[in-house]
Amino acid sequence: MIAALQAAPQGATAVFERYYKHPVNKVWAMLTDNALLAKWFPELRVQDLSAGGSMKFDMGNGHFEVMEIKDMIVNSILEYTWGNDRVRFELSPDGDCCRLLLIESITEITGHTAKDLSGWHVCLDVIGVLLDGRELNNRKQVWEQWYAEYTRLVADFRQG
Template sequence: MLAVIQKTANGYTARYERRLKHPVAKVWAMLTENEKLAKWFSELSVDDLREGGVIKFDMQDGTFEEMEILELKAESVLEYTWGEDRVRFELYPEPDGCRLVLIETIAKLTDHTPKDVAGWDVCLDVIEAVLAGRTIESSKSAWEIKYEQYAKLFAELG
């Protein structure tokens, strides 16, 4: 299922939701522990896990983009800057695991927006697969399919 895209007073939000058959602590570790984070988003690393701390994005050219952690509630909320945008993960315990919600706050739509939104969607699929002990054969193929869907969705939004 695709993210729900909504227009807001300050731009847009993309809201993804996944129900995972894993406890909050295990999913939280995927978001905050570098060895686990590398399994689903190898360019990201947590440098300083605290509000005001830093998550780094490896630009793959020897430089790093630093993203500030805006909100951190252990095993519940992780929100950080993403360029001009924000990325927020929320975890909710459920009887058979947890619900993972990702909300990307998008300041303005660009040609790159559908690519990013498709990328986050695939990242969530990879998290789910890693936790289940599965692998996704081709993240690139999965991304291409979702990118086409999101490109169409954003074109309809104007």
């Protein structure tokens, strides 16, 4: 399901919702265990998993961006800076399953916003596929399909 994009006091908020047929601690591990994180977001690493700690993003050109962890509660909340924005993962049990909300606080809608949103969408799908013990074969093709959807979503948002 496509994210909800809504106006916020300073920019916009994109909210993704996923349900995984796995317990919260397994989903939490996908977000915080570097070996598992590398399977769905190879550029991202946990440097210090604590509020005030950091995530590290490999820009691919020998440079790394350090992103501060703003909020962290084990098996529940992980929020960190994402450039000028923030991403927040909220996990909650739903029976034997896990409900995940990814909330991206976007300070400014730019030409890159649709790319980021479609990227997060595919990442969340890949987490589910990996948790189920499968693989997503053509991630780029799936991203391109969602990019078209998010380009429309962002255009509609801009038009009000």
